[in-house]
Every structure is written in structure tokens, then in C-alpha cells.
Amino acid sequence: MPRDTTPVTRALLSVSDKTGLIEFARALSKRGIALVSTGGTHKALTEAGLPVTEVSELTRFPEMMDGRVKTLHPAVHGGLLAIRDNPEHQAALAAHGLQAIDLLVVNLYPFEATLAAGRPFDDCVENIDVGGPAMIRAAAKNHADVTVVVDVADYAAILGELKTHDGGIGAATRRRLAQKAFSRTATYDAAIANWFAGEIDADAAPAFRAFGGSLGQSLRYGENPHQAAAFYRSPGIARPGVATARQVQGKALSYNNLNDTDAAYECVAEFDAARTSAVAIIKHANPCGVAEASSLIEAYERALACDPTSAFGGIVALNRTLDADAARKIVEIFTEVIIAPDASEEAMAIVGAKKNLRLLLAGALPDPRAAGETVRTLAGGLLVQGRDNHSVDDMDLRVVTRRQPTPAELADMRFAYRVAKHVKSNAIVYARNGATVGIGAGQMSRVDSSITAARKAAEAAERLGLDASLAKGSVVASDAFFPFADGLLAAAEAGATGVIQPGGSMRDDEVIRAADEAGLAMVFTGIRHFRH
Known part of the structure; x- marks a missing residue:
């Protein structure tokens, strides 16, 4: 068991991030703690007028090979690993003229930042820290005697401990920092290993996989109050979204907020902001309304009309800078989160009147075509897959019915298929004139999703005082093939005139015949969009 308090007489500092370094080192030095450092750290401390020994004086070897070799030496690792109350260890230190190191302060070469900046392969390799x-x-293993610091945020705590314990560090702090240290090296190595795996073969399944992250936010609870939860950011991944967003205002985000906001922003990113304004409203990770238009306010109003009941308490994602007109409309109903690339000052002031409403500004949209991975835990393991980064714009659409779709139908088919990609399977999306009019999500059968979506479209029409369902004259997107004609016929009965689906069923011929008999235009994409 670690001793209650261990004294600190010598500290080794070797940091790439020099934030707060001089102030911290000066406070250590004032306590009579001898300072040892390497390279750039030694230069910074010397220039600040602090007494400091260069590590090469301990090792009796100069730094070599462009700094690749400087601390890999018994004078360093013996000083870190020696057990203080082990006579043999102490004898070995004395025999070889080595000195114990009680405090290690290290932050690693900025590999993750180099990777996130898109630097060349050789630059990434050079930013892999070894020593x-x-x-x-070594220090974390020997935490019974040694304190290890890997985060500048812990400098103040260390100085507080030294003051409280009259120059020593308590056992609880040493243990906490050791755990943090092992987590840091594990996260660092995971970023390197996963980058290297992608460089070798992005489609390969390596024999070992590791995933890590740094704490972004402690959460009150998970999906339910009895579940503990926290949000971690993945190092080296520069994908714009929830993890990179700046929260301008509002309450702290919950687990469900984060999950749903991510789903919303990924969905709205399917719509090129240079081409159109788009809004996605999400509830429980499923779109309940999506639309595109010439302005954000029009897109929002059309998305909201699809299912205003479900939109209450939902997440609103926009693909363009939030403006005042859209902001005024959005805040008319209770909304949990708004996320956009940016917002005007006037829009932020309007949203600011709703103190609990969270506003996130992500700076940019994620690229829906970008490669990447998704990870899901199973009992005793992980499921890892590449992102679903296929866009309908890149698909070879094949008309399989006698009737060709009109240009308007084809445009709506593409729109609906963009949305269906983000609806939980089994997914059915009715769309008309660039807006969803009915969505069926997560049903156990495709025909049930078709019926649910048609019912939603009829209810929307009733709310608007229309005689006919909004599904009349719409097109339907299905995330996977229709195994039987019944789901397609349900869409035709609701008034749909066109269908877009992957195809590939054993009964494709039967489904095509049913579409022809119903006078539908149907397109096969060849690409499935299951989302579980």
C-alpha cells in the first residue's frame, strides 16, 4: 500500500506544453526542490533564472539523434523506479551514483494535434513520443514513492498538497495521478495505433484495437438517472460537431442531449450549405422533421410542420449561420438544443432570452463523405465499423419501373434518401417539395414503418386543415429493400408517386411489378442505409 505522504526533494520536468511551467517550477524551487529538465524545458527554466540541472548531467550522455534519445537511461528510470524502503534498490542507487526522482512532470509530444492538423506522415511519426x-x-508504477503529473491542470493541486503536507504528496493524490497517467499514455498510444492502422489499410481489421479519449464533461447521469455517465473527446479526430462545438449559453448538456445533438448535426450536414438552407429537428436520435429551402426560417417552418408534437423538446440543427428570423421562430416552442456552424449577434441575443436553451456553435459542418469509424460496446467486446459515408449524390440511381420519375420526383427522392440514412431502421421517409411529410422509424417490420409514416403525414395534413394527406404526391425512401410488396403498396395507398430504395431483395421482381401496377416510379440505389 502507498505510504500516506512521501517527501519531494527532486523533480524532473520535461514538457512540450509550457503553459504555467515557469510559475510552477518557481514554486517548486522556492520549496527547496531540486529541478532537473530536458531540452526546451531546460532552456525555458534557465532563461527564467531558475536553478536547474540538465538531464544529460545525470545520464552523463548528451541528447542525441535530434532529441530522440535523452531520458532512456538508468539514471532516469532508476531514479523513478527505485522503491524507497527496499534496501537492495537503495544500494543499487548508491553503487551507481544515481539519485531518486520524487516528482515527474511530463506532457507528451503533440501527436494528436499534429494528426488533427492533417500533417504529413513523416511529421506524425516525428511527433510520436517515446521517452x-x-x-x-515508470513513475506511475512506482506511485507509492513517486508523484507523476501529465496535465498542467494539476499544477495547482500539487502545490496545494506540498503546502498541506509540508513538502510532501499524499497517497490519495499519488494514486489519482497515477491512474490519470496510465490513462493518458493509453489514450496517446490508441491514437497512434489507430492512425497507423488507417495508414496501412483503412479497411483492415487489426489484431488489436484501442480507443481512448480525454474527459470533455462529467454528466449528471446517463440515459436514466441511475446510470453514471461522462463525455470524452477523441484525440486526433478533427470532425466538426458536438465535441468541437462552443456552448454559447444554456444549461449543461445531458447524455441524451449530446447523443441527439450529434444525430441532428450529422443529419443536417447531408445538405450542402452552399446550395441550400436546411434544418433537421431530432427527437430521441430520430429525425421528426427535415426540410430545405431558400432561407433557414422557411426550412424550419417546413420541418416543424412534419411533426410539431414530436418536435416539442427536440434538437434543432441548421446547416448555415443562425439568423435572427430563424431564431425568433425556433424559440416559440420549447427546444432543448440548437446547433449551427455559427450565429449572428442578434440571433444569439434572441436565444439568450431563453436561459435554459443550449446554443452550440460548431464552426463548420462535418463532411458526410469523410472516412472514420463508429464504435459500440457489447458484453465483453467492441463492434467497430467504418462510417456510413455514402452520399446519394454519388450513387448510380437505376430506374426499374416502366414509368420514369419526373425531375421533381427525382429531386425529392434524393432528399428523402439523405434523411433515411439518419433514421433508425426500419426506416421509411415520405418527402415532398424538399421537406419530410411523414417518417416511420425503428419498427420491427418495414410495412409497420410505412403505415406509421403515412399516419404521420395524414395527421400533419389534418393539423393544417387540408383535405388530403401530405403523403399525396410525395415520394418514399426506404433505408433497405422491401422484402415484400406490402410496404410499398402501403406507400402507394397513402398517395406516394415514387419510391427510392436499395433493391437487392429475392422478391425484387415482385416488388417492381407491384410498383408498375400502382403507377409508381421506382429507383434502386444499390446502397443500403441500415442504422441501428
Whole structure:
């Protein structure tokens, strides 16, 4: 068991991030703690007028090979790993003229930042730290005697401990920092390993996989109050979205907020902001209304009309800068989160009147075509897959019915298929004139999803005082093939005139015949969009 308090007489500092370094080192030095450092850290401390020994004086070897070799030496690792109350360890230190190191302060070469910046392969390799992780692991292993610091945010806590314990560090702090240290090296190595795997073969399944992250936010609870939860950011992944967004205002985000906001922003990113304004309203990770238009306010109003009941308490995602007109309309009903690339000052002031409404500004839209991975836990393991990064704009659409779709129908088919990609399977999306009019999500059979979506379209028409369902004259997108003709016929009965689906069923011929008999135009994409 770790001793209650261990004294600190010598500290080794080797940091790439020099935030707060001088102030921290000066406070250590004032306590009589001897300072040892490497390279750039030594230069910074010397220039600040602090007494500091260069690590090469301990190792009796100069830094070599462009700094690749400087701390990989018994003088460093013996000083970190020696057990203080082990006579043999102490004898070995004395025999070889080595000195114990009580405090290690290291932050690693900025590999994740180099990767996120899109730097070339060789630059990424040069930013792989070797000596740093080795020292961190050594100090963390010997946390009974050594304190290891890998985060500048812990400097103040260390100084507080030294004051409280008259120059020592308590056992609870050493243990906490050791756990943090091992997590840091694991996360660092995971980023390197996953990058390397992608460089070798993005489609390969490596024998070992590791995933890590840094704490972004502690959450009150998970999906339910009895579940503990936290949000972690993945190092080296520069995908714009919830993890990169700046929260301008509002309450702290919950687990469900984060999950739903991510789903909303990924959905709205399917719509090129250079071409159109688009809005997606999400509830429980499913779109309940999506629309595109010439302005955000029009897109929002059309998305809301699809299912205003479900939109209450939902997430609103926009693909363009939030303007005042759209902001005024959005805040008319209770909304949990708004996320957009940016917002005007006037729009932020309007949203600011709703103190609990969260406003997130992500800076940019994620690229729906970008490669990447999704990870899901199973009992005893992980499921890893590539992102569904296929866009309907890149698909070879094949008309399989006698009737060709009109240009308007084809445009709506593309729109509906963009949305269907983000609806939980089994997914059915009715769309007309660039807006969803009925969505069926997560049903156990495709025909049930078709019926649910048609019912939603009829209810929307009733709310608007229309005689005919909004599905009349719409097109239908299905995320996967129709295994039987019944789901397609339900769409035709609701008034749809066109269908877009992957195709590939054993009964495709039967489904095509049914479409021809109903006078539908049907297109096959060849690409399925299951989302579970």
C-alpha cells in the first residue's frame, strides 16, 4: 500500500506544453526542490533564472539523434523506479551514483494535434513520443514513492498538497495521478495505433484495437438517472460537431442531449450549405422533421410542420449561420438544443432570452463523405465499423419501373434518401417539395414503418386543415429493400408517386411489378442505409 505522504526533494520536468511551467517550477524551487529538465524545458527554466540541472548531467550522455534519445537511461528510470524502503534498490542507487526522482512532470509530444492538423506522415511519426510515455509509466508504477503529473491542470493541486503536507504528496493524490497517467499514455498510444492502422489499410481489421479519449464533461447521469455517465473527446479526430462545438449559453448538456445533438448535426450536414438552407429537428436520435429551402426560417417552418408534437423538446440543427428570423421562430416552442456552424449577434441575443436553451456553435459542418469509424460496446467486446459515408449524390440511381420519375420526383427522392440514412431502421421517409411529410422509424417490420409514416403525414395534413394527406404526391425512401410488396403498396395507398430504395431483395421482381401496377416510379440505389 502507498505510504500516506512521501517527501519531494527532486523533480524532473520535461514538457512540450509550457503553459504555467515557469510559475510552477518557481514554486517548486522556492520549496527547496531540486529541478532537473530536458531540452526546451531546460532552456525555458534557465532563461527564467531558475536553478536547474540538465538531464544529460545525470545520464552523463548528451541528447542525441535530434532529441530522440535523452531520458532512456538508468539514471532516469532508476531514479523513478527505485522503491524507497527496499534496501537492495537503495544500494543499487548508491553503487551507481544515481539519485531518486520524487516528482515527474511530463506532457507528451503533440501527436494528436499534429494528426488533427492533417500533417504529413513523416511529421506524425516525428511527433510520436517515446521517452515521455516510458517515464510516465515508470513513475506511475512506482506511485507509492513517486508523484507523476501529465496535465498542467494539476499544477495547482500539487502545490496545494506540498503546502498541506509540508513538502510532501499524499497517497490519495499519488494514486489519482497515477491512474490519470496510465490513462493518458493509453489514450496517446490508441491514437497512434489507430492512425497507423488507417495508414496501412483503412479497411483492415487489426489484431488489436484501442480507443481512448480525454474527459470533455462529467454528466449528471446517463440515459436514466441511475446510470453514471461522462463525455470524452477523441484525440486526433478533427470532425466538426458536438465535441468541437462552443456552448454559447444554456444549461449543461445531458447524455441524451449530446447523443441527439450529434444525430441532428450529422443529419443536417447531408445538405450542402452552399446550395441550400436546411434544418433537421431530432427527437430521441430520430429525425421528426427535415426540410430545405431558400432561407433557414422557411426550412424550419417546413420541418416543424412534419411533426410539431414530436418536435416539442427536440434538437434543432441548421446547416448555415443562425439568423435572427430563424431564431425568433425556433424559440416559440420549447427546444432543448440548437446547433449551427455559427450565429449572428442578434440571433444569439434572441436565444439568450431563453436561459435554459443550449446554443452550440460548431464552426463548420462535418463532411458526410469523410472516412472514420463508429464504435459500440457489447458484453465483453467492441463492434467497430467504418462510417456510413455514402452520399446519394454519388450513387448510380437505376430506374426499374416502366414509368420514369419526373425531375421533381427525382429531386425529392434524393432528399428523402439523405434523411433515411439518419433514421433508425426500419426506416421509411415520405418527402415532398424538399421537406419530410411523414417518417416511420425503428419498427420491427418495414410495412409497420410505412403505415406509421403515412399516419404521420395524414395527421400533419389534418393539423393544417387540408383535405388530403401530405403523403399525396410525395415520394418514399426506404433505408433497405422491401422484402415484400406490402410496404410499398402501403406507400402507394397513402398517395406516394415514387419510391427510392436499395433493391437487392429475392422478391425484387415482385416488388417492381407491384410498383408498375400502382403507377409508381421506382429507383434502386444499390446502397443500403441500415442504422441501428
